[in-house]
Every structure is written in structure tokens, then in C-alpha cells.
Amino acid sequence: MLSIIIPAYNEQGNIPRIDTELTPVLDSLNQSYEILIINDGSNDKTEQEARELKNKNVILINHPKNRGLGYAVRTGIKQAKGDKIITYEADFTWAPHYITQLLETQEKEDADCVIGSHFHKQGKLEGHSNFTPRIFMSKTVNKMYQLLLGKKIYSTSSLFRAYKSRHLKKLNLTSNGFSINAEILAKLALNKKKITEVPVILTKRIYGKSKISIPKAVLNHLSILSKTFYWRFFSGK
Secondary structure, rough: OEEEEEEEOOOOOOOOHHHHHHHHHHHOOOOOEEEEEEEOOOOOHHHHHHHHOOOOOOEEEOOOOOOOOOHHHHHHOOOOOOOOHHHHHHOOOOOOOOOHHHHHHHHEEEOOEEEEEEOOOOOEEEEOOOOOOHHHHHHHHHHHHHHOOOOOOOOOOOHHHHEEEHHHHOOOOOOOOHHHHHHHHHHHHHOOOOOEEOEEEOOOOOOOOOOOOHHHHHHHHHHHHHHHHHHHHHHHO
């Protein structure tokens, strides 16, 4: 079974796209799947829109209050029943058809983690400036993680990934914010799991607003970087 984890905070405009854009791709895979929508304390109509979806494989999990992207991802990992897990953005900034490419690459290369990478040499940013604070921060932390992990990974903070569930569930994850993606990657890399990337196009969201706080994200990444340094050089993990 395949588990799709979708953290959602105030994404009422995007949730209906699960029926119209995501479901056709998943149905074409000819395998059983579940879609876990983690409604992270939304104060709009995200929950209502999720309950009105026609796809019967949708499982709605509600957080009473907003706990952050990382907490929502961790909730999804705990609840996922599939042997493969896809983490996917509720804003649909990565086209659903890339899911097929991630899974095919995972199967072909027997990879433990496949990243949909817009910073890959063949990837692309569409509708985004390379000089926005968010893009600048992402590129900077990517370089720092590359140096620290000794691996040339283009996108360390991308949520769009395919995992082998058994490895993901064994990780002791603690991040509540956007740095959850870097934490997962660091711990998989330090445990010598196979990580690969496929180029994708990151587009601009159509509905709603980005939830990322640059100052908070920077602090979270600094925390993960310092912990990664400790894990690699002192803990032996």
C-alpha cells in the first residue's frame, strides 16, 4: 500500500484539487493507497472541504490547534499503513504527476528516499525569483547540509519525497516546524540509507498563502545543523 501524507493548514482552496488533480494520478498507479490529510488546526473551511471529497481513500486527521508542519508530518508517519510513504504539499506547488516519477525511481534504484528536487540541475523554479528570502535561505542551508553530511543533495528542505515506510517509522523525529524535512534527511543519511533525487518544477501556489516564517525557519535549521554535527561526529548515530 502507498500512503500519501498531506499536512494542511488553512488550505480550503486547495483541498478540492485532491479529487480533480491528485486522485487521477493515484488511481493510475494500479495499487492500493490512502490519503492522510492532517488538518493542522485550520481556522478556515479546510476540514469541511476534506470531508466533502469524493475519494473514499481519504483519511482526515484533525489537530485541535496548529502544531506546525513537522508535527503534522510526524502524525502522518505514525498513522500511515503503507509500506511506501509520499509526503506532499497541500498547495500543489509540485504537480501530482511527479509522484509516478518518484515511485519509479525508488523502485528502479531501490532507494530509501527519493526527493523531488527543484534545485536539481535539471529542476526548475517557475514563478519564483531566485532572490526572495525563502529561496536564498533554502539554497544557503542546502549548501551547509551538503558540507556537513558529505553528500551532494540539492534539496534538503523539500517536503515532496517518497520513502520506504519501515525506515521512516524507525526515526526518532522531534521537529515541529519546516526543518522536519532536513531532520529526516540528516538522520537517513547518517544511518547510511540510500537517498536520490529527481528533477521537478516548483510552481507558485494558486490559493492561500505560504505559512513559512523565515526567522523561525532559520533558527530551526541552525538547531538541526548543530544536532547533525553532534550526531555525525560525536554520537556515532
